[in-house]
Amino acid sequence: MTLMTEPASRRAVFNAAWEQGFDPATAELIAHGFNHVYRLPRAGVIAKVHQPGTSAEAAHRQNRIALWLLRNGIPAPRPAGHTTQPATADPLLVTFADDLGTGPAANPHQLATLLRSLHSLEVPNDLDLPAMDPFPELARRITALAPTAVNGEQRMRLRVLFDEARERWAAAAWPEHRCVVHGDVGWANTITTAAGPALLDFERVAVGYAWQDLAAVAWDRDAFGGNSADYAEFAAAYGVDVVRHDRGRTYQAITRLSALTGCVTALEVSGALPRWQEEAALRLETVLAVPSPRLPWSWRMSSTLAVEATR
Secondary structure, rough: OOOOHHHHHHHHHHHHHHHHHHOOOOOOEEOOOOOEEEEEOOOEEEEEEEEOOOOHHHHHHHHHHHHHHOOOOOOOOEOOOOOOHHHHHHHHOEEEEEOOOOOOOHHHHHHEEEEEEEEHOOOOOOOOOOEEEOOOHHHHHHOOOOOOOOOOHHHHHHHHHHHHHHHHHOOOOOOOOOOOOOOOOOOEEEEEEEEEEEOOOOOEEEEEOHHHHHHHHHHHOOOOOOHHHHHHHHHHHHHHHOOOHHHHHHHHHHHHHHHHHHHHHHHHHHHOHHHHHHHHHHHHHHHOOOOOOOOOOOOOOOHOOOOOOOO
């Protein structure tokens, strides 16, 4: 896995900003995981440098999704610049959006309201949203794990867990209705503004099941020790407790996949960021353990993965 360095992403932001008519002189790096995000105070915009390998179509789709949400009354950062197309700062792509400020994340009731609004929208025909099918990509990623990350036996056991997760997914009691899902729900992907709470980051928006977004909030509580009262408030406001649906089997299908994906991500990142080797080893030990350790686990939050790019 290739992670951007800060000098590379900063050069991309400066080149793209001047091209779009924005002053990048005081650009501040505010998030640096797989993508890098900069605040440009003089221009009042946020710049997102997309991770290497992102297609122009995928980057542009994120801007189009933001505009679609705004048209449907769901607050989101409005794309900024001369065009909604991503700026090319070879070999990286950069998109710009209005800066919504530094407000706190949405509270549980607000997040539930945002997701209810999103899930109630008719699936648009003009955004070419992919169907949410995480298994083909995850299978490829397990195969591509470096020998320094997993040995042959560990890779084989990960594949067994993958097959079990896919079987549980196929047997789960999914709702008949499919809708637009955010795909990366978390408090970090929301912000409260003067106009109310807004959704952020549309990289993984797809057509799937509402349960997938809801389970992500419950998973924060169960796997990472999130506040139980926050989840209770969220579930009450949304009107569904996905943990209880079908005696918990749907939730278990989603979280088995979440655990495996989180482990594989850490293993990938550890190759580029050696400081993550200890975390990757912990996650691998956790998912391969029989029986699984009791929740919550002592994993670091997924949102902090690769928090420092190599310099």
